[in-house]
Amino acid sequence: MAKETTKKNNEGSGKHCVVVGCKNTSKKLRKWKLAACELHASETHEYCVCLQPYKMHRFPNCSNANSAANRKQWVRNINRKDFRPSKYSTVCSVHFEEGKPTSAHPYPTVAMGYIPYKQLSRGRPPPRRRVSTATKAVTVQEKAGGVANMSPHGVERTSTCVQTAGLETKDASVQWYDARVADHTYAHVNPITKSKAKGTQTVKAPEVSAVNLQESDMKFYTGLSVQSFWALVNALVVTLTTTPKFQLPVPDQLLLVLMRLRIALMIWDLGVRFKVSRSTVCDIISFWVPRLATFMRENVIFWPSRDTLARIRPKCFESCHPKATCIIDCTEIFVQRPKNLRKRAQTYSNYKHHNTYKALYCIAPNVW
Structure with missing residues (x-):
């Protein structure tokens, strides 16, 4: 039972990236290393030269004032409520501008899972429009009534003279219209304009294009x-x-x-x-x-014939190397040390004192 528990603990998810929404873990990185490489089918990612998709970086320690300030800035950029990083807390390289903490960009700032806060300026008051109405004319009619021709059976009213006063005008050009009165005007959308807006949406052009490069x-x-x-x-x-x-x-x-x-x-x-x-x-x-x-x-990549090599051979070779057909050279490329002992021995270089890939190549004399 103890062995099974130990095995489950070893196969755990490992270290998680603490950034909100990021699902990169050290377990996924281990699976990627054990998977077969698509470009180098004969080897797994662990032994091929392909770059890792990401790396896990621990929080800075508090050994000095600079490291403590960097650690606080990391926590501030993570922006998680009541978050206190432990010694196992990590952030993957995806969230750094250069793929890792550097002196120029020491903090995680890329794809942090939230929109950075921007202080908004005070909004301007709603606009007031002038009411462009014509000058209103108000006609005041004064009515005068009288009682006449009264009979014992009733009262008969007759309209007497109606006097029409002069026109009184009021200037309405100084009256203001408040836009807040027209409530919910934003709900009235022109359907034709809306359909045109959908048709004009296009895919964003790339920042780098082969057509525009100098x-x-x-x-x-x-x-x-x-x-x-x-x-x-x-x-x-x-x-x-x-x-x-x-x-x-x-x-x-x-x-x-x-x-x-x-x-x-x-x-x-x-x-x-x-x-x-x-x-x-x-x-x-x-x-x-x-x-x-x-x-x-x-x-x-092709190799010319011997006659072609003799014809294009430089004159400086005629005295010392009249029959030279190629120049042989070797190069080595540094790689990570394989865990497999056989491959580690095969790739070790006594000249470079490191594990390398070796390549032997030859150059035509005319290139020299």
Whole structure:
């Protein structure tokens, strides 16, 4: 019984993100690590080079005045009633602008589960409109009556002279109309205007688009010139057997993937930039990376023939290396240390004193 209880405790949900509405936990992160990687099917996420979807960060301790102030600001930004963080309370990296607490952005401020309070200015009084009525004419009639021709059988009244006084005018241009009198006027909506308003609603345009990027921006985001980028887009579209069913256009999809590969932007950041959800960003990357790798291997990366190498060999090689056909080099990429002992031994580098992936490649002499 004690063993079963211990096993259940080990398989608990773990640490929760304390932000309102956030469902990220350390248990989900463990499941993600044990799941098979879609891009590297032969390995799980724990041993592949894919970035984690999020990380859990503990609250700052109270070791000094600066840390105590940061801790109070964290609690203030969490904005939960009677919340007192413990030593196990954590906030996931999704809620930080740079994915983690930094000196520039030390507090969680992104997607906090509530609308930040803004102090409202004092509202202006309701407008008063002038009543544009014409000058009113008031006619005062004075009636005069008399009694005449009285007979013993009754009284017969006859209308005597009716005097009409002069017209009295009152200027109404200084009278004010109070808008509060017309109650519930907001309920009267023109149905034609309402239907037109629905028809004019459109999808928000992304902040970054391949159509609007300048040469310098394209170089920064993708490492390619504008002409090379569009040539790559046109070449990839021809090779597609299935059309990607995403909201973004194909050029923006490829731009998203290249931004992820070149400057390692986070999934959340890419979703905000292109106005799509995080799941859509993951689907776009999973769709394009294998096709991009196949296209590069079959159409871009090639090795010229020996005659071609001899023809394009630089003159500086003719005296010392007249028969050189390639330049061999090796590179290493740092990775996390695998838990599996065999893979840990296979990836360890005595040169770098770290676990790395090794790549051997050769370059044609004319590139030198």
